[in-house]
Amino acid sequence: MKKYDTKKVNFKVFRFNKDTDRMPYYQSYSFDVAQDEVILDILNKIKWERDGSFSYRRSCRHGICGSCAIKVNNKPVLSCKERVFDLIEIFGYELVLEPQDIKNAIKDMVIDKERFWHKYSSVKPFLVANIEAHPKSEYIISQKEADRLEESDYCIQCGNCFFACPSVEVNGDYIGPAALLKAFRFNVDVRDNAKRDRLDIVNQEGSGVWDCVKCYECAEACPKDLSPIDKITKLHNQIFEENMAKDNVATRHAVGFKDSIEKHGFLDEGELVRYSEGNMGVLKHVPEAIHMFKNGKLIMPWQMPKSQKLDEVDKLIKSCSTVKFK
Amino acid sequence: MENLKYAFFVGCTPKQSTPELMQSTLAIAREFNIELVELVEATCCGASHMQDYDDFLSLVLNARNICYAEKRGLTIVTVCNTCQLNLATAKYRLDHDEKLKNRVNDKLSEVGLEYKGTSEIKHFLYALIDDYGIDAIASRVKKPLKDLYIAPFYGCHNIRPKEVHGASNGNEDPYRPTSLDRLITALGGHSVEYEHKNKCCGFHVELQAPKTANKISGGAMLDAIENRADTMVTPCPLCHLRLDVQQKNISKEMGEDVSIPILHMPQMVGLALGIEPDKLGIKHNITKFTFA
Numbered sequence: 157m158k159k160y161d162t163k164k165v166n167f168k169v170f171r172f173n174k175d176t177d178r179m180p181y182y183q184s185y186s187f188d189v190a191q192d193e194v195i196l197d198i199l200n201k202i203k204w205e206r207d208g209s210f211s212y213r214r215s216c217r218h219g220i221c222g223s224c225a226i227k228v229n230n231k232p233v234l235s236c237k238e239r240v241f242d243l244i245e246i247f248g249y250e251l252v253l254e255p256q257d258i259k260n261a262i263k264d265m266v267i268d269k270e271r272f273w274h275k276y277s278s279v280k281p282f283l284v285a286n287i288e289a290h291p292k293s294e295y296i297i298s299q300k301e302a303d304r305l306e307e308s309d310y311c312i313q314c315g316n317c318f319f320a321c322p323s324v325e326v327n328g329d330y331i332g333p334a335a336l337l338k339a340f341r342f343n344v345d346v347r348d349n350a351k352r353d354r355l356d357i358v359n360q361e362g363s364g365v366w367d368c369v370k371c372y373e374c375a376e377a378c379p380k381d382l383s384p385i386d387k388i389t390k391l392h393n394q395i396f397e398e399n400m401a402k403d404n405v406a407t408r409h410a411v412g413f414k415d416s417i418e419k420h421g422f423l424d425e426g427e428l429v430r431y432s433e434g435n436m437g438v439l440k441h442v443p444e445a446i447h448m449f450k451n452g453k454l455i456m457p458w459q460m461p462k463s464q465k466l467d468e469v470d471k472l473i474k475s476c477s478t479v480k481f482k
Numbered sequence: 483m484e485n486l487k488y489a490f491f492v493g494c495t496p497k498q499s500t501p502e503l504m505q506s507t508l509a510i511a512r513e514f515n516i517e518l519v520e521l522v523e524a525t526c527c528g529a530s531h532m533q534d535y536d537d538f539l540s541l542v543l544n545a546r547n548i549c550y551a552e553k554r555g556l557t558i559v560t561v562c563n564t565c566q567l568n569l570a571t572a573k574y575r576l577d578h579d580e581k582l583k584n585r586v587n588d589k590l591s592e593v594g595l596e597y598k599g600t601s602e603i604k605h606f607l608y609a610l611i612d613d614y615g616i617d618a619i620a621s622r623v624k625k626p627l628k629d630l631y632i633a634p635f636y637g638c639h640n641i642r643p644k645e646v647h648g649a650s651n652g653n654e655d656p657y658r659p660t661s662l663d664r665l666i667t668a669l670g671g672h673s674v675e676y677e678h679k680n681k682c683c684g685f686h687v688e689l690q691a692p693k694t695a696n697k698i699s700g701g702a703m704l705d706a707i708e709n710r711a712d713t714m715v716t717p718c719p720l721c722h723l724r725l726d727v728q729q730k731n732i733s734k735e736m737g738e739d740v741s742i743p744i745l746h747m748p749q750m751v752g753l754a755l756g757i758e759p760d761k762l763g764i765k766h767n768i769t770k771f772t773f774a
Contacts, residue, residue, distance in 0.1 A: 229657065229658075230657065230677065231657040246655050246657060246658050247657075247658060322681060322682045322684070322698050323687070323691075323694055323698075325698075326693075326694050326697035326698055326701075327691070327693070327694050327697075330694075361690065362691070365534075366687075366690050366691070367687060367690070367691050367694060368686075368687075369682050369684055369685075369686050369687050369694065369695075369698065370530050370638070370639075370686040371638040371642065371681075371682035372567075372638055372639070372642035372643050373638075373642065373682070375642060375643045376642050376643060376644065376656050376657075383643070389533055389534055389537065390537075392533075392534035392535070393534065393535075393536075393537055396534075396535055396536070404690075405689050405690050406689075406690035407535075409531055409689050409690060410531045410532065410534040410535040411535050413526060413528050413529060413531050413532035413535070414532055414535060414536065414539070416526065417525050417526050417528075417532070417543065421524070421525040421526065422494045422497065422498075422525065422526050423494040423526040423529065425494065425495070425498045425499055426498075429689065432689050432690075433689065444727060444728070444730075444731070447727070447768060448499065448727060448768075451765070451766050451767070451768055452501060452765070452766050453498075453499045453500070453501065453727070453766055453768075454498070454499070455497075455498050461497045461498075463522070463523060463524060463525050464522045464523045465523045468523075468546065468593040468595075469525055469543070469546075471592060471593055472539075472542055472543060472546065472589060472590075472592070472593060473539065473543075475589055475592055476536075476538055476539045476542045476589050477536055477539050478536050478537075478538050478539065479535065479536050481535065
């Protein structure tokens with residue numbers, strides 16, 4: 157029989173019992189790990205061989221239930237999918253296992269996921285359609301129609317993207333990447349009738365798509381490679397396509413780029429801020445503008461650089477534009 | 483070694499709000515005999531906002547930007563993480579979707595251009611480290627940064643998504659990037675280990691959600707300060723605008739002083755090469771930094 161290579165790994169594991177511990181602590185466990193072992197195997201070994209009180213969520217072991225998501229050295233992982241050997245490649249032989257959301261830990265790897273589900277339920281994450289209660293046959297949609305979902309129906313609600321999102325971390329109102337992906341999933345479903353209702357929800361300033369910081373943490377965190385941020389971009393696009401874009405700082409910020417490129421090729425930074433904020437709103441930026449001017453960080457309108465061959469740019473903008481902003 | 487030559491995608495901030503990035507980039511390129519051919523036809527990359535408004539238009543304009551590097555037969559270097567991401571994303575999408583590429587080329591043909599996919603896109607940081615070489619850089623150091631504890635701040639758009647940047651950006655792992663740390667060490671400095679080195683600065687919501695932006699950058703800065711950094715360094719002018727220009731607003735939001743000098747990556751390299759601070763545009767930085 158072939159003998160498998162093993163590697164000795166030290167796991168520093170977050171331990172905490174909300175009912176009895178004042179503070180969390182880290183406990184070390186060393187194991188000889190084989191090349192096919194995943195993080196879930198390690199969680200099982202800790203519980204079965206070292207400490208029966210160790211707690212974590214698990215169910216399917218096939219990357220489909222989303223229960224066993226945790227963080228290893230701050231990298232969001234689905235325990236049942238993540239090979240320890242792959243993690244050693246990145247982080248070396250000491251791996252730190254922590255729950256997704258330390259601040260809401262209940263016991264060891266188990267967290268209170270209420271925050272996540274609350275946001276999730278806010279976007280009508282279900283099909284809104286007049287479907288007969290007792291249909292005579294299936295409602296068949298074509299492959300082309302199914303492709304519009306771009307696999308967003310594969311989301312397993314593991315929460316990795318949500319708990320990796322820095323905007324979620326500092327803004328309790330932000331809906332976050334998982335719920336936004338779900339809004340996209342039903343908005344592109346040909347059977348659904350609630351697209352505009354959902355766009356209304358995700359178009360809110362302070363909680364919706366405009367609060368995405370574009371860090372791509374969600375794209376890296378998703379164990380299903382669904383790139384939630386790309387679906388967030390598509391929600392932005394839907395808002396403009398459906399003529400639902402409000403005239404505010406966030407929408408003007410996006411549109412302002414097109415206007416600048418059309419005029420100069422380059423972005424006119426000063427004009428973008430003025431246009432986005434409006435003539436009154438821009439006043440709050442005066443103190444930093446003075447500071448920038450003194451340090452030679454502001455140019456005058458007549459110094460604005462221009463790209464060469466702007467006629468091409470003009471032609472392409474006329475020919476390729478797909479939307480209009482009032 | 484044959485002299486390196488790239489198509490230089492300057493982007494918008496080096497010609498406006500970060501002149502020091504332009505000066506320091508050109509100064510160290512000169513020192514290393516790296517030829518940067520400015521892509522004078524290029525437009526703004528859309529800064530990951532224009533695609534929210536009109537994704538297809540944004541893609542076509544970035545395809546056009548890349549065409550001008552292809553015409554010159556050169557690899558593009560960017561000096562801004564967000565330019566890097568937007569160009570690399572356009573390339574990734576076009577190289578992986580024949581139908582989309584044909585649609586874009588249909589449009590580009592109206593102005594006599596064709597996107598072929600022959601030019602690589604990499605950030606200047608990786609051109610220095612991987613093409614010029616970390617050892618070659620180390621051998622050119624005249625004033626080692628030996629007493630400096632420097633916190634590398636990588637910025638999102640150079641390292642995520644990993645798949646998009648790939649080998650062009652040194653296959654950097656987004657959860658454990660090493661390029662800036664290695665560069666700091668090669669320049670004789672101490673790289674500071676801290677949790678936020680690969681985190682977001684919040685720049686992209688600065689206008690519509692300043693509170694969010696300030697809290698996000700504040701968290702990173704406090705982390706660097708608590709880990710006893712003398713300065714932070716970033717390869718991205720947008721991170722720089724946030725951490726440097728907005729420092730007062732960030733302190734106010736955090737209710738804590740987050741004062742710390744912020745350097746652009748090429749400024750740091752230039753100082754170690756012994757280039758006069760004036761020639762690296764140090765005077766333009768809002769946060770003052772002195773290096774004896």
